[in-house]
Amino acid sequence: MTSDSGFACSCCGAHHPELPLNYTAEAPAVWDPAFADADDCLLSPDQCVVRGRHYFVKGLIEIPVIGSDDVFSWGVWVSLSRENFSRAADLWDSPGREGEKPYFGWLTTELPVYPATPLNLKTHVHTRPVGERPSIELEPTDHPLAVEQRTGITLDRVREIAAAVRHADGA
Known part of the structure; x- marks a missing residue:
């Protein structure tokens, strides 16, 4: 889902036609592409196994956008x-x-838009109906991601995230 109005990027100054309301990680932070051919490893769009000892599911951290009916989401492991x-x-x-x-x-999942790593934050994975990704609830802490999930974010924060993600590789 995206906003129709786009946004003026704070990093490059350009107007980008769409303001994304979701981002997703392709694999858990511990995944290495070398695992792809290993018999004891699996990476699907929804589940991951590493070395037959570490198990992951993909879900959504959903954050209300203040002043709108929109929801911003991170697809995380x-x-x-x-x-x-x-x-x-x-x-x-x-x-x-x-x-x-x-x-x-x-x-x-590493989310570099936060000043402190969100890796290893405690979560609760809420299963949803078949065909829907689980909802990921962060345990209440003072980490900015957990605070945003509890209190919501502004549209300006969504723009800030979009600029940071778009230019994460220095482009």
């Missing part, structure tokens, strides 16, 4: 225990899975 990952995998295509109690996990 969360580590789960082997038991919780197995349970989530068993129910992945099962109607009613949203009735599951939340799974505890650790955030395993």
Whole structure:
């Protein structure tokens, strides 16, 4: 989802036609492309296993945009225990899975737009109906990401994030 009005970029000064309201990480921070051919590793759009010992699911940290009906989201990876990952995998295509109690996990996605790393923030993974990514709830802390999830962000903050993400590689 994007805003129709676009935004004037604070990094390069250009007007970009779309203001993205979501960003996603392709893999957990611990993933290495060399794992792709390993028998004990898996990376799908929704689940990841590293060396048969570390288990991850992808979900959304949703942040309300203050003064609008919009929601900004980060597509992030969360580590789960082997038991919780197995349970989530068993129910992945099962109607009613949203009735599951939340799974505890650790955030395993780096988001460089924050001054302090969000890696290893405590989370609760809320399963949603089949076809919907889980909702990731951060435990309340003073980390800026957790504060934003609790209190919301302004459209100016969304623009700031867009500029930082767009120019993360120095372009």
